Amino acid sequence: MSSTPTPGSVFVHGHRRDHPPARTSQTLLLDSQIRDWVVLPLLVIMICAGMLRSQVGRLLRPSPRPMPNLDARARSALLRVSRLRAGAGCYLSSSRWEARRVAWSARAYDDGRVGGGGGGGGEDGSAERKIQDDARREGGGDSNDAMTPSLVPGMDPSTMMVSPTERGRNDGMKGNMAAMVQNMVMMQGISHFFRGFVLVKVPFPLTRGFKQMFQRGLYDLTTLDTSYVSSVSWYFLVMFGLRAFFRLAMGDPLQEEVEGNEIQRELGRDYGGPPGAQFDAAKALRTEADNLELINVRSRRFKIDDAEKILLGKRYPKKKKVKESGDDVLFGLASGKNKSSSASSSRHKKRE
Amino acid sequence: MIGPEDDLPTLIGRNDHINVLRYIRAHKLRKPRTVVFHGRALLGITNDVNDDASSSGTYPPSFPSSSPSSLGDAERLSALEQVFVSALDVGEISLADRCLDDIRIAVVSGGGGDPSSSSSSSSSRYRRLLGMRHESRGEYDDAYALYDEMTNENPSNAHAARRKYCVAHATAATTTAAAGRATAGKGDDNRRADVIAAKTLDDYLRDRPGDVAAWYEMADVCLSTCDYDGAAYCLEEVVLGCPLDSSVHVRLAEAYCTGGGLANAKLGRKHMAMAVRLDPDNLRAWYGLIASAEGYLEEVDRISKSGGKNVGGGGGGNIRDAEGEGIEVARELIMLGGGKLVRVYGGSSKMKSIVERMLKESSEML
Numbered sequence: 031m032s033s034t035p036t037p038g039s040v041f042v043h044g045h046r047r048d049h050p051p052a053r054t055s056q057t058l059l060l061d062s063q064i065r066d067w068v069v070l071p072l073l074v075i076m077i078c079a080g081m082l083r084s085q086v087g088r089l090l091r092p093s094p095r096p097m098p099n100l101d102a103r104a105r106s107a108l109l110r111v112s113r114l115r116a117g118a119g120c121y122l123s124s125s126r127w128e129a130r131r132v133a134w135s136a137r138a139y140d141d142g143r144v145g146g147g148g149g150g151g152g153e154d155g156s157a158e159r160k161i162q163d164d165a166r167r168e169g170g171g172d173s174n175d176a177m178t179p180s181l182v183p184g185m186d187p188s189t190m191m192v193s194p195t196e197r198g199r200n201d202g203m204k205g206n207m208a209a210m211v212q213n214m215v216m217m218q219g220i221s222h223f224f225r226g227f228v229l230v231k232v233p234f235p236l237t238r239g240f241k242q243m244f245q246r247g248l249y250d251l252t253t254l255d256t257s258y259v260s261s262v263s264w265y266f267l268v269m270f271g272l273r274a275f276f277r278l279a280m281g282d283p284l285q286e287e288v289e290g291n292e293i294q295r296e297l298g299r300d301y302g303g304p305p306g307a308q309f310d311a312a313k314a315l316r317t318e319a320d321n322l323e324l325i326n327v328r329s330r331r332f333k334i335d336d337a338e339k340i341l342l343g344k345r346y347p348k349k350k351k352v353k354e355s356g357d358d359v360l361f362g363l364a365s366g367k368n369k370s371s372s373a374s375s376s377r378h379k380k381r382e
Numbered sequence: 383m384i385g386p387e388d389d390l391p392t393l394i395g396r397n398d399h400i401n402v403l404r405y406i407r408a409h410k411l412r413k414p415r416t417v418v419f420h421g422r423a424l425l426g427i428t429n430d431v432n433d434d435a436s437s438s439g440t441y442p443p444s445f446p447s448s449s450p451s452s453l454g455d456a457e458r459l460s461a462l463e464q465v466f467v468s469a470l471d472v473g474e475i476s477l478a479d480r481c482l483d484d485i486r487i488a489v490v491s492g493g494g495g496d497p498s499s500s501s502s503s504s505s506s507r508y509r510r511l512l513g514m515r516h517e518s519r520g521e522y523d524d525a526y527a528l529y530d531e532m533t534n535e536n537p538s539n540a541h542a543a544r545r546k547y548c549v550a551h552a553t554a555a556t557t558t559a560a561a562g563r564a565t566a567g568k569g570d571d572n573r574r575a576d577v578i579a580a581k582t583l584d585d586y587l588r589d590r591p592g593d594v595a596a597w598y599e600m601a602d603v604c605l606s607t608c609d610y611d612g613a614a615y616c617l618e619e620v621v622l623g624c625p626l627d628s629s630v631h632v633r634l635a636e637a638y639c640t641g642g643g644l645a646n647a648k649l650g651r652k653h654m655a656m657a658v659r660l661d662p663d664n665l666r667a668w669y670g671l672i673a674s675a676e677g678y679l680e681e682v683d684r685i686s687k688s689g690g691k692n693v694g695g696g697g698g699g700n701i702r703d704a705e706g707e708g709i710e711v712a713r714e715l716i717m718l719g720g721g722k723l724v725r726v727y728g729g730s731s732k733m734k735s736i737v738e739r740m741l742k743e744s745s746e747m748l
Contacts, residue, residue, distance in 0.1 A: 099538040099589065102538035103589050106589070106590045106592035110591045114622060117625070118622045120625075121621050121625035121626075122621060126618055285407070285408060286454075286457050289407060290460070290507075293510075297507060297539050297541050297542070299539075334649075334652050335652065337656040338651065338652060338655040341659055342715070346711065347714065
């Protein structure tokens with residue numbers, strides 16, 4: 031067939047050839063009317079819609095509501111445990127660290143009792159507190175029972191199970207709902223009005239893998255070159271591409287607003303995250319306890335344990351020497367006394 | 383927004399009031415005088431509306447306010463809040479009261495509350511400021527009641543819970559001082575205040591085990607009741623929170639050493655060594671290092687003597703055997719610490735002689 035198609039002939043299926051197509055990329059001439067009446071208006075509509083959506087989202091944003099106290103407590107406990115797990119743990123002596131690890135990864139309830147608790151305030155754990163305390167005493171001899179946080183990692187799941195995350199879910203949904211509804215409507219509209227339109231061509235060749243992405247809605251044109259973009263795909267590309275533009279156009283939120291959120295959080299009120307990211311205290315604490323259980327004391331180097339060694343450096347007494355001096359400790363100590371005192375006094379003299 | 387190239391002197395020089403305030407807030411600086419000065423200029427303390435309009439003419443073009451002719455609500459309230467706190471800080475009570483009134487008019491009067499009451503419907507952010515004013519006037523009872531109400535309303539209000547303890551602590555301190563002045567007749571009273579404060583802190587820590595500052599306070603409470611194990615536990619918590627702070631290590635070591643016992647003495651020595659490593663100029667740590675090593679040697683001595691008496695024969699030898707290395711280390715530490723101290727005080731002969739005499743005593747004790 032003719033290898034030089036006339037520029038005017040816009041055949042979407044004009045390149046159905048004998049030889050393998052799309053290698054010798056045929057240029058399709060896209061009508062300028064498409065540009066004027068479809069591509070640009072679509073862009074404008076989407077920008078307007080994005081602006082509208084952000085405003086609606088702001089209106090629909092829930093007012094901050096009190097954070098459940100258990101959540102707050104669990105977050106705080108997690109913070110505390112994470113310190114132990116992180117590098118700061120090395121600045122505790124190994125025995126104390128291990129005591130904490132054992133105590134905090136201890137399970138307070140066995141699983142059989144989990145269901146029965148039924149959402150008391152979390153203060154019903156006097157027995158549990160005793161267990162925790164005992165574990166702590168055995169482990170490290172910390173007898174600070176007045177302030178042991180009653181519910182450390184194993185924190186009573188009975189109350190956690192009923193954690194009131196349901197309340198927040200609806201509020202968070204609202205904003206998302208608005209965006210979703212808008213997207214669906216626009217997509218339906220575009221695929222209805224501009225079905226089968228090829229709107230633009232990207233100026234570089236693409237592999238066939240991109241066909242799904244670029245030519246959504248053009249089902250029967252299996253041989254069309256991949257760099258042509260269909261209307262629905264154009265919509266998607268613009269939708270994702272505009273995010274950065276919106277960030278630029280609308281600016282960051284005011285510093286005052288951000289700070290306001292921080293203060294509200296400090297005052298125990300929260301907007302609640304997106305619905306997917308609800309904080310599940312029981313699960314988080316259990317995970318943390320599992321992690322703690324898996325850490326081994328021997329796998330860590332405790333800086334406190336070697337602090338003296340590093341401080342003394344070469345002067346640190348050698349093991350061998352200690353054994354030797356171990357034989358004559360009884361009177362060796364007396365001689366050692368003289369030696370060391372004379373040594374130190376001679377040091378002082380030297381300084382003078 | 384504040385650009386990355388703007389720093390405080392440029393902003394001040396440009397008389398860019400709102401961004402000065404923002405910069406100070408964002409960096410959490412404590413510059414109350416600057417804040418009060420620029421806050422006055424920004425808010426036009428004599429006449430709100432007019433001065434707002436005139437001062438906002440100097441905003442840099444980057445200022446993204448939608449209505450450049452006046453401050454937005456959020457900006458104005460934030461500035462008022464900031465100026466209020468700073469005014470309390472420098473003791474400009476009338477200015478503080480004025481800011482608080484403005485905030486109340488903007489925030490609370492929407493619900494139609496009367497000035498002094500803190501109805502439960504009013505904003506907790508406003509009541510936080512109200513509590514600050516109560517505290518600044520020394521009206522601890524009012525402040526405590528306010529914070530109590532806030533925590534009852536929303537138990538996860540960390541700020542109110544924390545301030546509640548602070549107020550209780552301050553009350554205890556003032557009653558103690560008063561009792562000290564009016565002879566020791568009121569001993570029960572101030573003890574009760576102490577207990578209330580400790581209880582409040584205890585409650586707070588149960589809910590917020592992650593708060594390092596609260597653990598530090600708790601360590602003080604424990605020390606005041608001679609509970610050295612408890613203090614050590616609290617200070618360990620603090621060490622986990624800020625592991626590179628030399629002074630915390632020193633305090634922890636002191637708690638260990640005072641608690642007594644061989645294991646504690648060893649731990650104390652180690653933490654002192656860590657403190658010295660973290661900050662070689664920390665003289666308290668150097669003295670502490672020597673003292674803790676001495677304490678350890680004494681402890682070994684004591685055990686070996688008592689063990690010798692109780693068990694008879696080899697008991698004393700055993701402990702010395704077991705602690706052979708530790709004894710050596712302790713001696714080395716004393717020598718190292720002594721050398722350092724002599725070097726530090728090398729400049730003044732008087733101090734040097736005192737230190738040397740002290741060291742000689744300790745080396746005789748070896």
